[in-house]
Amino acid sequence: MTQRTGTAVTFRRVAAIATAVLAATALSAGCGTGGSTGSDPAPSPSADPKAALLAAVPDDKDPAFRFSTLDGADKFVGVVDPAAHAMELGMSQKNDDPEFTMDMTFRVIDEDLWMRVKLTGISGLHDMLKLPKRWMALDRTKLDDGSEAPVYQNADPANTGAIIRTADTVEDKGNGTYTGLADLTDNVDVKSAFDGVDVAALGEAAKKVPFTAVVGPDGNLSSLTLEIPAAGKQKAMKLVTRYYDFGKAPKLTAPAGDQVQKAPASAYELLNG
Structure with a gap:
């Protein structure tokens, strides 16, 4: 579940395309495998649990x-x-065939976008695909569908606030734990947050999806878990978001110097499939 920036959808699609391309290339080349836990007291039950939970987002x-x-x-x-x-x-x-691992990372600052790809398990795969190991600065105009590329939208990348707002009531269970029923059909932001879930197949059940949220001792939302029921060919699953290390995570800056270069044509070929 992610905010409506196209981030997870694009990432999942790109990862699938990239893996297929890399696997085909490796085979044709005949390569071998080569949350805060501070000591503050837990939040006290609130007179307005929904408002208290939203304030923690x-x-x-x-x-x-x-x-x-x-x-x-x-x-x-x-x-x-x-x-x-x-x-x-x-x-x-x-x-698995051939055996290698791809780590792909996007960094976004406002509209500026960079990508970094790390390939391990097969020697020489970076050179074979003409993909540098450094950050690659991407030109959105060279992407087939630039509107799907990630952009910074807000500080709630999993749309937890939008999901919580769909609940008619939220119950405070004490010790920072809240429960409620989310309506995944409520609005476009919520619907688009679940690209891995067939909301239509859930039918009426999509309007009452149980969730559990936990607020840490620091007052920040530390987790939101939705219990998606089985529907059609879709198995029951948990969708879990965790927010943690507030104030401890590194600040993000634009890659500079020898850490970055302009994305080569091979990067766009990979992204555009």
């Missing part, structure tokens, strides 16, 4: 923090730096 006044999302089988990790209007998003994907 990250906003642009928060310091840099880390996040992770588990969306079915896909796990994304990253950093949000609200002061810089910046976000970093990474994913690791393994290929």
